[in-house]
Amino acid sequence: MSTSREQAEELIEAAGARLSARRAAVRRLIGTPPSERRAQTQALLLEAGRELFADKGIGGTSVGDICSRAGFTRGAFYSNFTDMDHFVQRLAEEQWGSIIAFVDSSVARAMPSDLDGATPESDAELAAGLAELASRLLGAMPISREVFLLQNEFAAYIARTEADAGNSPLREGYAAFKQHLVRVLVEGLASINRTCLLSPEDTTELIMATAVRSMRMALSEEPDGVDADGPDLTAFLVRTLPTLLARLSAPITPTSGI
Structure with a gap:
Protein backbone atom coordinates (compact mmCIF):
# COMPACT_ATOMS: atom_id res chain seq x y z
CA MET A 1 0.00 0.00 0.00
CA SER A 2 2.81 2.43 0.92
CA THR A 3 4.58 1.61 -2.34
CA SER A 4 1.47 2.54 -4.34
CA ARG A 5 1.15 5.79 -2.39
CA GLU A 6 4.79 6.61 -3.00
CA GLN A 7 4.40 5.90 -6.71
CA ALA A 8 1.32 8.13 -6.89
CA GLU A 9 3.19 10.92 -5.09
CA GLU A 10 6.11 10.54 -7.50
CA LEU A 11 3.74 10.75 -10.49
CA ILE A 12 2.10 13.89 -9.07
CA GLU A 13 5.49 15.45 -8.40
CA ALA A 14 6.69 14.62 -11.91
CA ALA A 15 3.52 16.07 -13.45
CA GLY A 16 3.94 19.23 -11.39
CA ALA A 17 7.55 19.54 -12.52
CA ARG A 18 6.54 19.16 -16.18
CA LEU A 19 3.81 21.78 -15.74
CA SER A 20 6.24 24.19 -14.07
CA ALA A 21 8.79 23.63 -16.83
CA ARG A 22 6.18 24.26 -19.52
CA ARG A 23 5.02 27.46 -17.86
CA ALA A 24 8.61 28.63 -17.48
CA ALA A 25 9.20 27.97 -21.18
CA VAL A 26 6.09 29.94 -22.13
CA ARG A 27 7.14 32.83 -19.88
CA ARG A 28 10.52 32.93 -21.63
CA LEU A 29 8.73 33.08 -24.98
CA ILE A 30 6.49 35.88 -23.70
CA GLY A 31 9.57 37.96 -22.93
CA THR A 32 10.87 37.76 -26.51
CA PRO A 33 9.31 39.17 -29.69
CA PRO A 34 7.18 36.43 -31.30
CA SER A 35 7.96 35.08 -34.73
CA GLU A 36 5.54 35.98 -37.51
CA ARG A 37 3.96 32.54 -37.30
CA ARG A 38 3.61 32.67 -33.51
CA ALA A 39 2.17 36.20 -33.65
CA GLN A 40 -0.42 35.02 -36.19
CA THR A 41 -1.34 32.05 -33.98
CA GLN A 42 -1.75 34.32 -30.96
CA ALA A 43 -3.85 36.80 -32.94
CA LEU A 44 -6.20 34.06 -34.16
CA LEU A 45 -6.57 32.58 -30.67
CA LEU A 46 -7.25 36.04 -29.19
CA GLU A 47 -9.82 36.81 -31.88
CA ALA A 48 -11.58 33.52 -31.16
CA GLY A 49 -11.53 34.30 -27.43
CA ARG A 50 -12.96 37.78 -28.04
CA GLU A 51 -15.89 36.35 -29.98
CA LEU A 52 -16.56 33.58 -27.46
CA PHE A 53 -16.27 35.81 -24.38
CA ALA A 54 -18.78 38.21 -25.92
CA ASP A 55 -21.17 35.37 -26.80
CA LYS A 56 -20.74 33.00 -23.84
CA GLY A 57 -18.83 34.90 -21.16
CA ILE A 58 -15.43 34.07 -19.71
CA GLY A 59 -16.87 31.49 -17.33
CA GLY A 60 -18.73 29.76 -20.16
CA THR A 61 -15.69 29.46 -22.41
CA SER A 62 -13.09 26.70 -22.20
CA VAL A 63 -9.63 26.36 -23.69
CA GLY A 64 -11.09 23.71 -25.97
CA ASP A 65 -13.77 26.15 -27.19
CA ILE A 66 -11.12 28.74 -28.07
CA CYS A 67 -8.94 26.21 -29.88
CA SER A 68 -11.89 24.81 -31.85
CA ARG A 69 -13.01 28.30 -32.91
CA ALA A 70 -9.47 29.27 -33.95
CA GLY A 71 -8.68 25.97 -35.63
CA PHE A 72 -5.77 24.97 -33.38
CA THR A 73 -4.97 22.23 -30.88
CA ARG A 74 -4.63 22.73 -27.14
CA GLY A 75 -0.88 22.45 -27.66
CA ALA A 76 -0.94 25.67 -29.69
CA PHE A 77 -2.81 27.43 -26.88
CA TYR A 78 -0.44 26.27 -24.14
CA SER A 79 2.57 27.12 -26.28
CA ASN A 80 1.50 30.75 -26.25
CA PHE A 81 -0.36 31.24 -22.95
CA THR A 82 0.42 29.79 -19.53
CA ASP A 83 -3.25 29.29 -18.65
CA MET A 84 -6.70 30.82 -19.08
Missing part, protein backbone atom coordinates in the same frame (compact mmCIF):
# COMPACT_ATOMS: atom_id res chain seq x y z
CA ASP A 85 -5.93 33.67 -16.65
CA HIS A 86 -2.94 34.67 -18.74
CA PHE A 87 -5.08 34.47 -21.88
CA VAL A 88 -7.78 36.71 -20.36
CA GLN A 89 -5.20 39.29 -19.33
CA ARG A 90 -3.64 39.32 -22.81
CA LEU A 91 -7.07 39.70 -24.41
CA ALA A 92 -7.95 42.52 -22.03
CA GLU A 93 -4.69 44.29 -22.89
CA GLU A 94 -5.47 43.90 -26.60
CA GLN A 95 -9.01 45.18 -26.08
CA TRP A 96 -7.96 48.24 -24.10
CA GLY A 97 -5.21 48.91 -26.63
CA SER A 98 -7.68 48.94 -29.50
CA ILE A 99 -10.12 51.12 -27.52
CA ILE A 100 -7.40 53.66 -26.68
CA ALA A 101 -6.30 53.69 -30.34
CA PHE A 102 -9.92 54.41 -31.28
CA VAL A 103 -10.11 57.27 -28.77
CA ASP A 104 -6.77 58.66 -29.97
CA SER A 105 -8.00 58.69 -33.55
CA SER A 106 -11.17 60.45 -32.41
CA VAL A 107 -9.56 63.05 -30.14
CA ALA A 108 -8.75 65.43 -32.99
CA ARG A 109 -12.43 65.47 -33.91
CA ALA A 110 -13.48 65.66 -30.26
CA MET A 111 -11.25 68.60 -29.40
CA PRO A 112 -13.29 71.78 -29.90
CA SER A 113 -10.42 73.73 -31.46
CA ASP A 114 -12.88 75.89 -33.38
CA LEU A 115 -14.20 77.43 -30.14
CA ASP A 116 -12.33 80.18 -28.31
CA GLY A 117 -13.31 79.76 -24.67
CA ALA A 118 -15.79 82.64 -24.69
CA THR A 119 -18.61 82.52 -22.18
CA PRO A 120 -21.98 81.76 -23.83
CA GLU A 121 -24.08 84.88 -23.66
CA SER A 122 -27.51 83.24 -23.73
CA ASP A 123 -29.21 80.02 -22.74
CA ALA A 124 -29.44 79.12 -26.42
CA GLU A 125 -25.67 79.55 -26.91
CA LEU A 126 -24.97 77.47 -23.80
CA ALA A 127 -27.31 74.72 -24.96
CA ALA A 128 -25.65 74.71 -28.39
CA GLY A 129 -22.17 74.53 -26.85
CA LEU A 130 -23.13 71.66 -24.53
CA ALA A 131 -24.81 69.80 -27.39
CA GLU A 132 -21.65 70.18 -29.49
CA LEU A 133 -19.45 68.93 -26.64
CA ALA A 134 -21.83 66.00 -26.04
CA SER A 135 -21.60 65.09 -29.72
CA ARG A 136 -17.82 65.17 -29.65
CA LEU A 137 -17.61 63.13 -26.45
CA LEU A 138 -19.95 60.61 -28.03
CA GLY A 139 -17.66 60.39 -31.05
CA ALA A 140 -14.69 59.59 -28.79
CA MET A 141 -16.44 56.73 -26.96
CA PRO A 142 -16.35 53.22 -28.43
CA ILE A 143 -19.95 52.00 -28.28
CA SER A 144 -20.88 48.58 -29.60
CA ARG A 145 -22.47 45.35 -28.45
CA GLU A 146 -19.08 43.60 -28.30
CA VAL A 147 -17.45 46.41 -26.31
CA PHE A 148 -20.34 46.43 -23.83
CA LEU A 149 -20.29 42.67 -23.30
CA LEU A 150 -16.51 42.37 -23.09
CA GLN A 151 -16.12 45.23 -20.62
CA ASN A 152 -18.77 43.67 -18.38
CA GLU A 153 -16.87 40.39 -18.53
CA PHE A 154 -13.54 42.02 -17.71
CA ALA A 155 -15.06 44.04 -14.85
CA ALA A 156 -16.52 40.89 -13.33
CA TYR A 157 -13.22 39.07 -13.86
CA ILE A 158 -11.30 41.79 -12.00
CA ALA A 159 -13.81 41.72 -9.13
CA ARG A 160 -13.56 37.93 -8.81
CA THR A 161 -9.84 37.37 -9.26
CA GLU A 162 -7.94 40.58 -8.57
CA ALA A 163 -9.61 42.16 -5.55
CA ASP A 164 -6.27 42.34 -3.70
CA ALA A 165 -3.97 42.49 -6.70
CA GLY A 166 -3.39 46.25 -6.72
CA ASN A 167 -2.50 47.57 -10.15
CA SER A 168 -2.92 45.15 -13.03
CA PRO A 169 -2.90 45.39 -16.83
CA LEU A 170 -6.71 45.33 -16.78
CA ARG A 171 -6.97 48.22 -14.31
CA GLU A 172 -4.18 50.13 -16.01
CA GLY A 173 -5.89 49.83 -19.39
CA TYR A 174 -9.16 51.15 -17.98
CA ALA A 175 -7.36 54.02 -16.23
CA ALA A 176 -5.57 55.02 -19.45
CA PHE A 177 -8.86 54.99 -21.38
CA LYS A 178 -10.55 57.15 -18.73
CA GLN A 179 -7.73 59.69 -18.79
CA HIS A 180 -8.20 60.10 -22.53
CA LEU A 181 -11.86 60.98 -21.98
CA VAL A 182 -11.01 63.25 -19.04
CA ARG A 183 -8.86 65.31 -21.40
CA VAL A 184 -11.68 65.63 -23.93
CA LEU A 185 -14.13 66.62 -21.18
CA VAL A 186 -11.92 69.21 -19.47
CA GLU A 187 -10.79 70.90 -22.67
CA GLY A 188 -14.30 70.73 -24.10
CA LEU A 189 -15.86 72.44 -21.10
CA ALA A 190 -13.09 75.04 -21.02
CA SER A 191 -13.90 75.88 -24.65
CA ILE A 192 -17.28 77.20 -23.49
CA ASN A 193 -15.81 78.68 -20.30
CA ARG A 194 -17.13 75.99 -17.97
CA THR A 195 -15.54 73.63 -15.47
CA CYS A 196 -16.54 70.42 -13.67
CA LEU A 197 -18.39 70.76 -10.37
CA LEU A 198 -17.03 67.38 -9.30
CA SER A 199 -13.52 66.21 -10.07
CA PRO A 200 -12.96 65.63 -13.82
CA GLU A 201 -12.34 61.95 -13.06
CA ASP A 202 -15.64 61.53 -11.19
CA THR A 203 -17.51 63.43 -13.88
CA THR A 204 -16.02 61.18 -16.54
CA GLU A 205 -17.04 58.10 -14.53
CA LEU A 206 -20.64 59.34 -14.48
CA ILE A 207 -20.60 59.92 -18.23
CA MET A 208 -19.15 56.46 -18.83
CA ALA A 209 -21.81 54.95 -16.56
CA THR A 210 -24.45 56.73 -18.64
CA ALA A 211 -22.92 55.24 -21.79
CA VAL A 212 -23.07 51.76 -20.25
CA ARG A 213 -26.71 52.32 -19.27
CA SER A 214 -27.51 53.49 -22.80
CA MET A 215 -26.05 50.30 -24.29
CA ARG A 216 -27.75 48.09 -21.69
CA MET A 217 -31.15 49.65 -22.29
CA ALA A 218 -30.84 49.30 -26.07
CA LEU A 219 -29.67 45.68 -25.92
CA SER A 220 -32.53 44.84 -23.53
CA GLU A 221 -35.26 46.24 -25.79
CA GLU A 222 -38.00 44.00 -27.09
CA PRO A 223 -37.38 42.86 -30.69
CA ASP A 224 -40.47 44.79 -31.82
CA GLY A 225 -38.82 48.02 -30.68
CA VAL A 226 -35.63 47.48 -32.70
CA ASP A 227 -35.32 48.62 -36.30
CA ALA A 228 -33.76 46.64 -39.14
CA ASP A 229 -30.28 48.02 -38.41
CA GLY A 230 -30.37 46.74 -34.84
CA PRO A 231 -30.78 48.63 -31.55
CA ASP A 232 -29.55 52.21 -31.31
CA LEU A 233 -27.00 51.86 -28.51
CA THR A 234 -26.58 55.62 -28.12
CA ALA A 235 -30.23 56.69 -27.90
CA PHE A 236 -30.34 57.20 -24.11
CA LEU A 237 -26.89 58.82 -24.08
CA VAL A 238 -27.81 61.25 -26.86
CA ARG A 239 -30.97 62.28 -24.98
CA THR A 240 -29.34 62.79 -21.60
CA LEU A 241 -25.70 63.78 -22.09
CA PRO A 242 -26.22 67.52 -22.80
CA THR A 243 -28.35 67.87 -19.67
CA LEU A 244 -25.86 65.81 -17.66
CA LEU A 245 -23.02 68.08 -18.79
CA ALA A 246 -25.05 71.16 -17.83
CA ARG A 247 -25.80 69.81 -14.35
CA LEU A 248 -22.25 68.65 -13.71
CA SER A 249 -20.50 71.85 -14.76
CA ALA A 250 -20.51 75.54 -13.88
CA PRO A 251 -19.15 78.75 -15.40
CA ILE A 252 -15.48 79.47 -14.78
CA THR A 253 -15.30 82.48 -12.51
CA PRO A 254 -12.15 84.61 -12.75
CA THR A 255 -10.17 84.83 -9.53
CA SER A 256 -9.44 88.34 -8.42
CA GLY A 257 -6.00 89.26 -7.16
CA ILE A 258 -5.45 90.39 -3.61
